[in-house]
Amino acid sequence: MVAVSTMTVYTILLILLVVIYAGWRLVTLVRRNQAATLIDEQTFTEGMRKAQVVDVREKKDFNAGHILGARNIPYSTLRAYYKGLRKDVPIYLYDQGKEMSTRAAIFLHKQGYNNISILKTGYNRWDGKTKKAN
Secondary structure (H helix, E strand, C coil), rough: CCCCHHHHHHHHHHHHHHHHCCCCCCHHHHHHHHHEECCCHHHHHHHHCCCCEECCCCHHHHCCEECCCCCCCCCCHHHHHHHHHHCCCEEEEECCCHHHHHHHHHHHHHCCCCCCECCCCCHHCCCCCECCCC
C-alpha cells in the first residue's frame, strides 16, 4: 500500500480548485462574449443617447453617483424588471467593474435581447458626466 502524505493531498486539492476556477472563468468569458460587446468609455459616450443605459448596481450605489441619463435596474431585481427594456434599442450596461454587467448581459441574452454592450472600465473609472440622487 502506498502512503500519501497530507501535503500531497492538499497540493492535489489546491491544483484541482485552481483548474475548476480557471475553467469557470473561461466559460463565463465565452458566454459574455456571446451575449455582449465590451466597449470603451468613448464608444459608450458616443452611443448612449441612442441606447438604454442601465446601471445594474444596487440602489444605494446608484444614488451615491451614476452616469447621467442611466436608469437603475439592480442585478438582484433584473429578473423581475427586465421586461421594461426594449429589444429593438441597444442596451448599455455598467456596474462598478463588469462582473454584474456580465451576469446581466448573459441573462438578457437568454431572454432574447441581442444588442447589448458593457462598459469595459465600469463606473469606477468613468470620467463622463455623473449625477447624484438627493
